[in-house]
Amino acid sequence: MDARANPEVDLSIKAAGIETNYHDHGRGEPVLFLHGSGPGVSAWANWRLTLSALATSRRVVAPDIVGFGFTERPVGIEYTSNQWVRHAIGVLDALDLDRVDLVGNSFGGSLALRLALEHPERVRKLVLMGAVSLSFPLTEGLDRVWGYEPSLRNMRALIELFAYDQSLASDDIAALRHYASTRPGVQEAYAAMFPAPRQRWVDRLASREDELAGLPNETLIVHGREDRVIPVEVSERAFRLIDRAQLHLFGRCGHWVQIEHARRFNALLAGFLAE
DSSP states (O other): OOGGGOTTOOEEEEETTEEEEEEEEOOSSEEEEEOOOOTTOOHHHHHHHHHHHHTTTSEEEEEOOTTSTTSOOOTTOOOOHHHHHHHHHHHHHHTTOOSEEEEEETHHHHHHHHHHHHOGGGEEEEEEESOOOSOOOOOHHHHHHHTOOOOHHHHHHHHHHHOSSGGGOOHHHHHHHHHHHTSTTHHHHHHHHSOSSOHHHHHHHSOOHHHHHTOOSOEEEEEETTOSSSOHHHHHHHHHHOTTEEEEEESSOOSOHHHHTHHHHHHHHHHHHHO
C-alpha cells in the first residue's frame, strides 16, 4: 500500500527524540487519544470513527505510540510504560500542549492513567475505555492478542474475539489489519513487547488501588459488557476506587466500544468533555 494514499499516515513530528506519526484535527480545547495494543494497530485504525466526530468541537490529537503504526522504532529501544509515557509527554511538549483531556483505550488506558498520575498538571479530564487500569488474571483473549503470530486466519480470529458483532470480522477488515501487522519491522517490535509469560505485563501496566483512590481527575470509565480481552470487572473495580468517576457499560459490545457503538460513544464522550 502506498503510504501517500494510506489514511493511517498523516503528520510527523519529533517527540521525545522519536519521529512520530500523528493526527491533529479540529479546533478548540485539545484532547489526546492513546490507542490500544492490538497487532497492526495505529491511531487511525483505533480512533477513525471518533476523531472526525469530536473534531467538530475540539482539537483532537492522536499519535501512533512508539512501537506501533507508522512512528519510528528506534534501534535498541525498550518498550516499557515509562518509555511510552515519556513519548506521550513528548508529543504534548512538541505541540506546545500544556494541558489536555486524555482518552485511553485498553493498553492506552493504562498509559493514560500513568500519565495522569505522574504528570497531574498535564491532564484535565480522563476517559478510560476497556482499560488496563488495575491488575487482573491474564485472560485467554489478551494472551491471544499479545501472542499473535501473523496470518490472515489468526487476524480474523482476533477480530472475532474483539467484536461482539461478528459482521465486523469481514474478509476486507481482516486483510487490512493482517497487512498492517506484516509491514517491515512491525511484528519484530510487537513480539518484543509482551513475550510469554504474559501475566507480568498485565501487572506492570496496571496501577495500584491506592493510586486510583487518590486520582483527582473527573474520570469517565467505559467498557463493553461482553469484552473477552479486558474483563468488565476491572472497570467496575476502578469505578469504586476513583472518587470523581462515572461508569458507562455498553451491552452487546466486546472490546471495540468506539467501533461497535461509535455514535453513542462519541455522544457520551463529547458530553462528558464539554461539561
